[in-house]
Amino acid sequence: MDAGDDVRDLIRVVRGLAIFAVPADIETSMMPALTGRVCELVDGLQVCGMVLDLAQLKAVDHGVMAEIFRLARAVRALGVPVRMTGISAGLASALVLTGFEDMDARPCATLDQAIAELLSDARA
Amino acid sequence: MSNVDLEKYEANPVNLLWDDILFLPVVGLVDSKRAQDIMDVLLERAEQTAARFAILDIRGVAAVDSAVANHIIKITKATRMLGCTTILSGVTPAVAQSLVNVGVDLADIACTGRVKDALSFAFRELGFSIRAESAG
Numbered sequence: 001m002d003a004g005d006d007v008r009d010l011i012r013v014v015r016g017l018a019i020f021a022v023p024a025d026i027e028t029s030m031m032p033a034l035t036g037r038v039c040e041l042v043d044g045l046q047v048c049g050m051v052l053d054l055a056q057l058k059a060v061d062h063g064v065m066a067e068i069f070r071l072a073r074a075v076r077a078l079g080v081p082v083r084m085t086g087i088s089a090g091l092a093s094a095l096v097l098t099g100f101e102d103m104d105a106r107p108c109a110t111l112d113q114a115i116a117e118l119l120s121d122a123r124a
Numbered sequence: 125m126s127n128v129d130l131e132k133y134e135a136n137p138v139n140l141l142w143d144d145i146l147f148l149p150v151v152g153l154v155d156s157k158r159a160q161d162i163m164d165v166l167l168e169r170a171e172q173t174a175a176r177f178a179i180l181d182i183r184g185v186a187a188v189d190s191a192v193a194n195h196i197i198k199i200t201k202a203t204r205m206l207g208c209t210t211i212l213s214g215v216t217p218a219v220a221q222s223l224v225n226v227g228v229d230l231a232d233i234a235c236t237g238r239v240k241d242a243l244s245f246a247f248r249e250l251g252f253s254i255r256a257e258s259a260g
Contacts, residue, residue, distance in 0.1 A: 113174075
């Protein structure tokens with residue numbers, strides 16, 4: 001991913017929800033700008049929730065994960081609930097064993113489940 | 125699969141007990157190596173099945189000290205990242221006291237004394253119910 005890539009290409013809107021597929025080649029240095037752009041887009045799209053899909057991430061460092069959760073926190077601050085999906089077994093194990101515990105978005109087993117939960121919350 | 129891997133899976137058999145519910149009985153001693161094996165197999169199965177609950181039955185664990193307790197906490201945190209909630213079952217009064225005495229925070233972990241209660245908890249969360257067919 002290049003800084004010049006349009007974040008809009010990484011976000012699709014499904015049933016009033018933003019699905020953000022975090023790219024595999026994400027780097028810590030890209031994240032602050034990416035977070036700002038995602039927040040602008042989510043705010044503009046008037047969605048009722050966002051799913052952070054991490055399925056493409058196979059190995060990331062703490063810095064990237066911390067920034068991803070910061071992004072989730074920022075989106076939640078806009079009043080948009082966030083769910084996370086797609087964390088691999090290897091990534092989860094590595095994160096926990098290195099002491100990473102900062103979970104700012106509720107994880108879901110599948111993308112479908114994340115969408116269902118957000119839609120259910122929106123209806124409640 | 126190597127012999128080492130085979131031993132790992134045989135020693136820690138994770139079964140899909142029901143749709144969305146995994147079950148792993150842990151028997152014997154749990155040291156750091158065993159705990160890592162348990163985490164590996166449980167995460168692998170959780171990823172494969174996209175299960176939403178994993179019942180970790182520790183009734184057969186010989187002793188629960190602070191190291192074992194911390195391993196259990198790590199396993200629950202890791203599975204949660206996959207959207208799979210771990211329910212700890214088989215917690216005996218002695219183990220419950222050990223966990224409290226070593227200062228483990230179980231606030232975020234569902235604990236039950238029996239597997240039956242863990243299964244009931246998972247069923248309830250999944251919206252399942254069990255009822256007897258009426259006679260006749």
